[in-house]
Amino acid sequence: xxxxxxxxxxxxxxxxxxxxxxxxxxxxxxxxxxxxxxxxxxxxxxxxxxxxxxxxxxxxxxxxxxxxxxxxxxxxxxxxxxxxxxxxxxxxxxxxxxxxxxxxxxxxxxxxxxxxxxxxxxxxxxxxxxxxxxxxxxxxxxxxxxxxxxxxxxxxxxxxxxxxxxxxxxxxxxxxxxxxxxxxxxxxxxxxxxxxxxxxxxxxxxxxxxxxxxxxxxxxxxxxxxxxxxxxxxxxxxxxxxxxxxxxxxxxxxxxxxxxxxxxxxxxxxxxxxxxxxxxxxxxxxxxxxxxxxxxxxxxxxxxxxxxxxxxxxxxxxxxxxxxxxxxxxxxxxxxxxxxxxxxxxxxxxx
Amino acid sequence: xxxxxxxxxxxxxxxxxxxxxxxxxxxxxxxxxxxxxxxxxxxxxxxxxxxxxxxxxxxxxxxxxxxxxxxxxxxxxxxxxxxxxxxxxxxxxxxxxxxxxxxxxxxxxxxxxxxxxxxxxxxxxxxxxxxxxxxxxxxxxxxxxxxxxxxxxxxxxxxxxxxxxxxxxxxxxxxxxxxxxxxxxxxxxxxxxxxxxxxxxxxxxxxxxxxxxxxxxxxxxxxxxxxxxxxxxxxxxxxxxxxxxxxxxxxxxxxxxxxxxxxxxxxxxxxxxxxxxxxxxxxxxxxxxxxxxxxxxxxxxxxxxxxxxxxxxxxxxxxxxxxxxxxxxxxxxxxxxxxxxxxxxxxxxxx
Numbered sequence: 001x002x003x004x005x006x007x008x009x010x011x012x013x014x015x016x017x018x019x020x021x022x023x024x025x026x027x028x029x030x031x032x033x034x035x036x037x038x039x040x041x042x043x044x045x046x047x048x049x050x051x052x053x054x055x056x057x058x059x060x061x062x063x064x065x066x067x068x069x070x071x072x073x074x075x076x077x078x079x080x081x082x083x084x085x086x087x088x089x090x091x092x093x094x095x096x097x098x099x100x101x102x103x104x105x106x107x108x109x110x111x112x113x114x115x116x117x118x119x120x121x122x123x124x125x126x127x128x129x130x131x132x133x134x135x136x137x138x139x140x141x142x143x144x145x146x147x148x149x150x151x152x153x154x155x156x157x158x159x160x161x162x163x164x165x166x167x168x169x170x171x172x173x174x175x176x177x178x179x180x181x182x183x184x185x186x187x188x189x190x191x192x193x194x195x196x197x198x199x200x201x202x203x204x205x206x207x208x209x210x211x212x213x214x215x216x217x218x219x220x221x222x223x224x225x226x227x228x229x230x231x232x233x234x235x236x237x238x239x240x241x242x243x244x245x246x247x248x249x250x251x252x253x254x255x256x257x258x259x260x261x262x263x264x265x266x267x268x269x270x271x272x273x274x275x276x277x278x279x280x281x282x283x284x285x286x287x288x289x290x291x292x293x294x295x296x297x298x299x300x301x302x303x304x305x306x307x308x309x310x311x312x313x314x315x316x317x318x319x320x321x322x323x324x325x326x327x328x329x330x331x332x333x334x335x336x337x338x339x340x341x342x343x344x345x346x347x348x349x350x351x
Numbered sequence: 352x353x354x355x356x357x358x359x360x361x362x363x364x365x366x367x368x369x370x371x372x373x374x375x376x377x378x379x380x381x382x383x384x385x386x387x388x389x390x391x392x393x394x395x396x397x398x399x400x401x402x403x404x405x406x407x408x409x410x411x412x413x414x415x416x417x418x419x420x421x422x423x424x425x426x427x428x429x430x431x432x433x434x435x436x437x438x439x440x441x442x443x444x445x446x447x448x449x450x451x452x453x454x455x456x457x458x459x460x461x462x463x464x465x466x467x468x469x470x471x472x473x474x475x476x477x478x479x480x481x482x483x484x485x486x487x488x489x490x491x492x493x494x495x496x497x498x499x500x501x502x503x504x505x506x507x508x509x510x511x512x513x514x515x516x517x518x519x520x521x522x523x524x525x526x527x528x529x530x531x532x533x534x535x536x537x538x539x540x541x542x543x544x545x546x547x548x549x550x551x552x553x554x555x556x557x558x559x560x561x562x563x564x565x566x567x568x569x570x571x572x573x574x575x576x577x578x579x580x581x582x583x584x585x586x587x588x589x590x591x592x593x594x595x596x597x598x599x600x601x602x603x604x605x606x607x608x609x610x611x612x613x614x615x616x617x618x619x620x621x622x623x624x625x626x627x628x629x630x631x632x633x634x635x636x637x638x639x640x641x642x643x644x645x646x647x648x649x650x651x652x653x654x655x656x657x658x659x660x661x662x663x664x665x666x667x668x669x670x671x672x673x674x675x676x677x678x679x680x681x682x683x684x685x686x687x688x689x690x691x692x693x694x695x696x697x698x699x700x701x702x
Contacts (some may be wrong), residue, residue, distance in 0.1 A: 107614075109548075198666065272636060278628070279628050282644075291641065293637070294639055
């Protein structure tokens with residue numbers, strides 16, 4: 001196979017540095033690997049966390065991006081699931097041990113030996129992984145998703161992280177008809193949670209800082225929309241929800257939100273506030289409530305989610321940007337100024 | 352019906368006061384009510400919390416005691432479930448609204464309108480309730496439990512709180528064969544959790560501050576016993592347990608214990624530390640763990656637990672005391688110096 005392995009990218013050279021043009025070299029695709037021409041890459045909140053090295057595990061230079069869609073341009077000899085020209089996606093995971101119990105169950109996100117992240121990870125070859133803020137990527141076919149024809153590559157990109165991160169807990173905790181679901185935070189994750197929970201048949205309520213995005217939330221399927229800045233919200237909605245999908249990644253009052261969970265209900269964290277959350281034992285004990293967390297999703301479930309979204313016509317609401325605007329996009333994202341996901345048009349990187 | 356309603360008791364006259372002799376007057380039993388001659392009353396850790404008014408809701412004078420066993424001495428005209436001479440028990444709940452969803456499901460502990468506590472509660476007549484540190488009590492038959500013949504009244508008394516408080520979460524979170532269960536804290540609740548989880552067929556491990564009670568734990572059914580004072584314990588047992596029943600009622604490091612829960616497992620609080628517990632989001636997210644709470648149990652499940660204990664020959668390990676030793680017993684209990692539950696011989700109050 002002869003492919004051009006030099007690849008244009010955008011990278012942060014050091015923690016908190018701005019992203020600037022950078023050249024990487026992709027590996028020669030192996031027998032089970034696929035070369036993907038990247039068309040779009042969503043901008044995830046965790047990209048900002050990682051570039052700022054807020055989780056203290058940053059590998060620099062760092063090329064972020066794990067909401068990747070594109071077209072297969074080369075396949076290894078033993079690739080059986082994909083052909084050249086296929087519409088494909090890559091999410092947060094590009095490899096795992098494939099032998100532990102969780103991998104055996106298709107829950108690679110919980111791989112006992114640690115999955116290989118699409119960026120800021122170390123491949124099995126010990127080489128740092130670089131993500132989707134680049135023109136092409138090489139991935140083992142077992143970690144590549146098929147993008148159904150019904151989904152456009154731009155609006156589908158955020159499904160690879162924001163979509164699966166919300167679909168997985170909604171499915172795991174049985175969202176569906178007759179269930180009251182609250183989505184806390186009306187951002188990239190939150191707006192997908194609203195769409196997916198609604199499509200699953202649940203009754204969806206949004207809890208957002210303000211009512212600014214109320215019309216959007218209702219359009220996406222929310223039947224209730226409340227401002228968390230209004231203290232009456234917490235009184236009015238006490239003991240209401242079977243499930244709260246909490247997307248907040250800043251510190252928040254966990255007891256206040258737990259008070260909205262009805263008996264035997266669960267609040268699931270999908271965001272990761274950097275500071276410890278405080279919980280009163282009584283918040284859990286008096287209604288047999290659970291406080292849980294969920295992490296993206298495994299490869300089979302990610303495919304299931306994509307097929308579900310295609311069936312229900314769900315994509316992210318996006319604002320497409322050229323790669324040169326990425327630093328400004330980070331600033332705007334930190335201010336909540338995006339409806340609802342930035343997606344980089346990778347054509348802008350190829351020029 | 353003619354019954355002597357004047358009743359000898361022990362009460363705390365004010366928060367943090369020592370318990371001293373006190374006389375109360377029980378109400379005339381109504382048509383659905385039962386007069387019980389109290390024979391034994393277990394001493395629960397929450398008795399100490401309440402006498403010290405640590406939950407800031409104390410009604411004084413306070414007669415504690417909600418692990419009551421005795422004999423039916425009078426029954427109202429419409430009582431159908433019990434007869435004079437029956438062996439009965441009264442736990443933490445003596446009434447509830449009986450109309451809300453939770454009451455309809457037999458989960459009176461989660462009564463929407465608040466259950467009536469056996470002591471330090473207000474009855475529907477607005478009169479404070481007085482508990483089992485007394486010679487007799489009047490209770491609606493629907494909140495009275497049958498003590499199976501196989502169970503002695505002294506060793507059965509602690510089942511009414513310590514037994515059901517541990518049985519209920521073990522049942523709810525599916526303890527049984529093939530499950531790894533940890534019991535944190537080898538006290539009144541903990542020792543019952545070990546016995547019940549073992550009888551349910553689960554693999555039981557005790558986590559106690561030291562190894563002092565190891566032989567007891569193993570006798571009760573634990574196959575593993577570790578000291579939490581040894582940091583290696585937390586390394587060795589990482590990601591091990593499907594379920595942790597955490598009985599600690601003092602502040603503890605929630606993240607440290609959550610690290611012992613395997614993927615999709617749960618740590619359940621049954622004790623109530625007075626201070627907020629801190630939890631890192633990553634402790635929940637990375638293994639899809641849940642942090643939950645459980646509160647005693649409803650009347651039907653309490654009866655189920657008593658029948659289960661009779662079938663498996665389970666009672667509490669007790670140290671019987673005369674009522675005059677109650678203040679000293681509180682001191683000893685705070686120091687963990689009891690194996691494993693003090694039970695007041697109420698005969699000592701009748702003299």
